[in-house]
Amino acid sequence: MIMTLEHVQILDQTDHLIDMIKQSDVMGEYECALKQLEENEEAQSLIRSFKHIKEHYEDVQRFGRYHPDYQEIMKNVRSSKRKMDMNEYVAKFKLAERNLQTFLDDISESIARSVSDKIIVPKENGLLSDSGCSSGSCGTGGSCGCQAS
Numbered sequence: 086m087i088m089t090l091e092h093v094q095i096l097d098q099t100d101h102l103i104d105m106i107k108q109s110d111v112m113g114e115y116e117c118a119l120k121q122l123e124e125n126e127e128a129q130s131l132i133r134s135f136k137h138i139k140e141h142y143e144d145v146q147r148f149g150r151y152h153p154d155y156q157e158i159m160k161n162v163r164s165s166k167r168k169m170d171m172n173e174y175v176a177k178f179k180l181a182e183r184n185l186q187t188f189l190d191d192i193s194e195s196i197a198r199s200v201s202d203k204i205i206v207p208k209e210n211g212l213l214s215d216s217g218c219s220s221g222s223c224g225t226g227g228s229c230g231c232q233a234s
Contacts, residue, residue: 102192111181111188118181121174128174135165 106112122128142162145152152158169175190208197204 106189106192109188111185115181115185118174118178122178125172125174128169128172131165131169131172131175135162135169138162138165 138158138161141154142158145155145158149155170179190206194206197206
């Protein structure tokens with residue numbers, strides 16, 4: 086691939102967009118929430134506890150409900166996750182993370198739409214945005230409303 090002036094301009098614009106994203110309020114809130122989460126000992130303890138219980142859960146999952154500790158491990162995993170999710174710093178971080186992901190998804194969709202309405206854009210939840218697809222080959226099983234020709 087030969088670099089042309091157009092390619093260089095696109096790379097410059099990309100760098101500018103990256104800088105704008107890094108300086109955005111959404112990114113600032115994410116970084117602040119991450120720092121607070123990392124510095125809060127109670128939150129870190131809950132995260133470590135959940136990871137430890139999750140390791141046991143993964144061992145039990147190999148045998149499913151036939152494992153002798155299945156019920157106890159399942160109860161412990163749910164309880165530990167609930168405690169972790171209810172922590173103020175974990176909740177703030179998850180909200181900031183979701184907001185950042187939505188922000189990045191919106192930027193991706195805006196870029197894709199500026200190129201073509203036919204481009205399929207993946208979203209945070211793994212679904213694809215409505216692309217006006219009429220080929221039936223978008224990979225969503227027709228959930229976007231497209232029809233196979």
